[in-house]
Amino acid sequence: TRTIKLAVIPGDGIGPEVIEQANRVLDAVLAGGEVELARTEFTLGADRFLATGETLPPAEQQAIAEHDAILFGAVGGVPGDARLKHANIERGLLLKLRFDFEHYANVRPCTLFPGVESALRDPGAVDFLVVREGTEGPYAGNGGTLRGGTPNEVATEVSVNTAFGVERVVRYAFEAAKARPRKKLTWVHKTNVLVYAGSMWQRIVGAVSSEYPEIAVDYMHVDAATIHMVQDPSRFDVIVTDNLFGDILTDVAGAIGGGIGLAASGNINPDGTFPSMFEPVHGSAPDIAGQQKADPTAAILSAALLLDHLGLTTEGDRVRDAVRSDLAARGSAPRPTMAIGDAVIAAIPARV
């Protein structure tokens, strides 16, 4: 028996509900096999901050680091909650984990499953993967405020990009493209405006691409990429882009791929120096929390990515097959959170 140490951070709002189902699916797919999960739950997020004033105490971060992988729900309190004004759970917890644990490849697959209604009239065959840089760029947290709160305030945000950081994610994306049948990579930036970062990205994509002659590479400005994603998403195979563009493009992808309730992600540390973290792309949606209204499919598909990452690709495929047949049978219309978990579990194909 192989024991996998899994850190679970359900978080706030709908996080616990969707993670509950993801955990049930993990148990079901692993039942009777050689792998067992040893879970540690970490109570972190806005609720924890409100209760204790803590965001991510170093000892807990250290404890999380000692796991093999992280399953993450969603964090964030009720918008406008004055007690959270200076909390910034996103930067202090979610982004801190991504940055400190070197989650440089934030992978977000977008597949339109049969039975799912896209927001698009004629989506075609949607099946692409966005590889979003996860540890630098506009998310670096650099910047500041001069003469804050006055009519002369100047606020800056510095996008910090390194050849080291860009090259490693670009390489990851080329490898991802190589492992897929279509062998296409689209890199997205805004080189005509952001000339410093843009030209470095261009140089590095060019250099790495010479090692991958079998991959067809093209470039799009981020604005044009959103148009293509809305008008003809089937043209994409693998997309690689920076942290902020990736944030935006993957929400567009979520919207066209049947909704953010289906969008999974993995924050991958490909070097294995820290645990990778798997989370639905959606947020904590406090307005519907605790009502069994949230779709756990994104969390379940994130758990499938977690299985893949741990080398359990057969189990990952069994989860995706179960989701696929559930969606084919029942579509993506709203159902209670637990009912979707039940249906996916019932649909898990037997081991072969």
Add this chain to the structure above:
Amino acid sequence: TRTIKLAVIPGDGIGPEVIEQANRVLDAVLAGGEVELARTEFTLGADRFLATGETLPPAEQQAIAEHDAILFGAVGGVPGDARLKHANIERGLLLKLRFDFEHYANVRPCTLFPGVESALRDPGAVDFLVVREGTEGPYAGNGGTLRGGTPNEVATEVSVNTAFGVERVVRYAFEAAKARPRKKLTWVHKTNVLVYAGSMWQRIVGAVSSEYPEIAVDYMHVDAATIHMVQDPSRFDVIVTDNLFGDILTDVAGAIGGGIGLAASGNINPDGTFPSMFEPVHGSAPDIAGQQKADPTAAILSAALLLDHLGLTTEGDRVRDAVRSDLAARGSAPRPTMAIGDAVIAAIPARV
């Protein structure tokens, strides 16, 4: 007779073709009236750069400044043209005009006209206006390269935001919302990550909103805004956002509003210290240039915004009515550039 001095910059690629039709429509709608146009054409863009090495000579910029308004086509050479590698026509010409002429309110209406097929399955009633900040933010051009071309390269891009710059565009957006029936303003940023610029935007939107109690204000993160735009665009009335988010959101808007061939824009200097500039949102599309394949509707609707800006709102409405009836009759399927110009001209309602 009132004479309006109009600077015309057709630019590259499809720019000249679409501007030709916009000019014909302007002549037609003003024919027999009290207003006449005195046009000066400026040959600027990638072709000019290739011919002379010049992007925007100061004397020409000065000459343009002495006009009442600018009609702009599109600029940019063939992607990958090595001779343009260090040209950056976008920064040196288009953005330079926007910045130097204080085009701080970049207005981009998104209307789904009857007869136009949206990329969305069920778009609902789409009729919103994006007010994009045009003179600062990530477009400031600040940033740099350290150890360029080496494995240790660091490239930065600095988003520079000022209370002065944010307040003036936010005020403009509130005024725009006030002039519209729904009286709704959505401001878009990424306050949970870009905390310095985000909190300044938040403070300023809050302060200005207290002067506009009749306007309902809400906030969205930019990623969520793209989802809403794809899934339920009818919820938007006026959107105000920064330069980069506005660039991206208006391309999403273009895609859902029937395509970028219909998307008009005005780069407005509301203080009148420099001429405002009107341009289709689309680019120069060198791949289809000179083939009468480009849709001039975006350029024609930009000319309508130009008329509005000059106080000729009746004429602006007549142009929009003509476009509306052309689209209702013939849809937005491809037609030759000139044919669309002819059809719009034929559809211009008589003066009343």
